Amino acid sequence: MVRTRFCDVFGVDHPIVQGGMQWVGKAELVSAVANAGALGFLTALTQPTPEDLAKEIARCREMTDKPFGVNLTILPSINPPPYAEYRDVIVESGVPVVETAGFNPAEHLPTFQGGGVKVLHKCTSVRHAVKAQDLGVDGISIDGFECAGHPGEDDIPGLVLIPAAADRISIPMVASGGFGDARGLVAALALGADGINMGTRFVATQEAPVHENVKLAMVEASERDTELIFRPLRNTARVASNTVSREVVSILDGGGEFEDVRELVAGNRGRTRVLEEGDTDGGIWSAGLVQGLIQDVPTVAELVSRIAGGADELINRRLAGLAG
Numbered sequence: 213m214v215r216t217r218f219c220d221v222f223g224v225d226h227p228i229v230q231g232g233m234q235w236v237g238k239a240e241l242v243s244a245v246a247n248a249g250a251l252g253f254l255t256a257l258t259q260p261t262p263e264d265l266a267k268e269i270a271r272c273r274e275m276t277d278k279p280f281g282v283n284l285t286i287l288p289s290i291n292p293p294p295y296a297e298y299r300d301v302i303v304e305s306g307v308p309v310v311e312t313a314g315f316n317p318a319e320h321l322p323t324f325q326g327g328g329v330k331v332l333h334k335c336t337s338v339r340h341a342v343k344a345q346d347l348g349v350d351g352i353s354i355d356g357f358e359c360a361g362h363p364g365e366d367d368i369p370g371l372v373l374i375p376a377a378a379d380r381i382s383i384p385m386v387a388s389g390g391f392g393d394a395r396g397l398v399a400a401l402a403l404g405a406d407g408i409n410m411g412t413r414f415v416a417t418q419e420a421p422v423h424e425n426v427k428l429a430m431v432e433a434s435e436r437d438t439e440l441i442f443r444p445l446r447n448t449a450r451v452a453s454n455t456v457s458r459e460v461v462s463i464l465d466g467g468g469e470f471e472d473v474r475e476l477v478a479g480n481r482g483r484t485r486v487l488e489e490g491d492t493d494g495g496i497w498s499a500g501l502v503q504g505l506i507q508d509v510p511t512v513a514e515l516v517s518r519i520a521g522g523a524d525e526l527i528n529r530r531l532a533g534l535a536g
């Protein structure tokens with residue numbers, strides 16, 4: 213099995229990470245990822261209050277005795293959630309690792325590290341990765357333009373972003389955005405990463421707590437079926453292409469403002485109509501280009517063992533056979 217220094221630093225069997233996912237990163241999925249020997253992250257802000265996050269961590273612990281972490285995403289917001297309180301719950305509950313995203317982690321780093329919580333910082337540019345490394349985080353997740361969610365505004369795909377980051381990063385680093393199978397893991401290792409982070413591929417698993425229609429839509433979708441919304445607002449998000457996301461793009465491209473799309477992009481609309489009720493045209497939901505590589509809805513254990521075992525086989529047979 214492929215094992216890298218990422219496994220040693222973060223205490224997992226496989227160099228495979230399930231990144232934080234709003235409304236999806238709950239105990240059912242995260243415990244399954246942990247039980248499969250990979251590193252899963254509960255999503256802090258999926259829980260309505262810091263107290264609910266503490267309960268979700270406890271619920272996840274009932275479902276696995278393996279390590280797992282919590283994602284804390286800080287994005288521009290009109291009414292910001294109580295980030296410091298979520299942070300304190302993460303530290304007090306004794307989870308071994310946090311995935312920080314969307315912000316410079318400096319403000320929260322002393323509390324996390326003082327509390328013995330390792331920090332895996334996710335970012336979308338080499339300069340932000342270098343900055344986080346200089347601040348003293350324990351690992352980097354470098355997220356390319358292919359990714360679901362927020363790819364940043366630089367638009368650098370993994371084939372260049374990952375080796376460019378590897379040239380500057382000396383701490384463990386996982387590659388993110390567009391990964392879904394063993395070929396991706398081997399490619400990430402070849403490009404200089406120590407493992408992979410996946411979001412979209414983990415949504416299309418049996419344990420992901422979303423409606424079956426969403427998983428089947430991912431199987432049916434091709435690599436062309438995403439939209440980049442909020443581009444003109446410089447807060448780009450990659451989401452599944454559907455009637456709502458196409459309308460949002462058209463309104464904003466036509467000079468509209470956030471107020472004009474507020475109802476369409478409401479997080480609660482995507483959560484209830486799409487993820488819970490299964491109307492895949494009902495609202496906005498995040499999905500990456502890797503949809504084009506998703507052909508089935510396996511269990512998490514099947515997926516992780518397929519990627520880890522497949523990578524081993526690819527390296528030892530196909531690639532070894534090519535070496536002189």
Ligand SMILES: Cc1cc2nc3c(=O)[nH]c(=O)nc-3n(C[C@H](O)[C@H](O)[C@H](O)COP(=O)(O)O)c2cc1C
Pocket residue numbers: 230231232233234236255283285312313314334355358359360361362388389390391409410411412413415497498499500501502
């Ligand atoms: C449904 C969904 C929700 C997501 N929500 C978040 C989030 O709240 N915070 C975050 O840091 N990343 C979020 N992401 C991004 C993932 O953690 C991960 O970085 C990304 O999906 C990697 O690209 P991939 O989808 O090509 O694997 C989300 C992704 C998906 C698919």
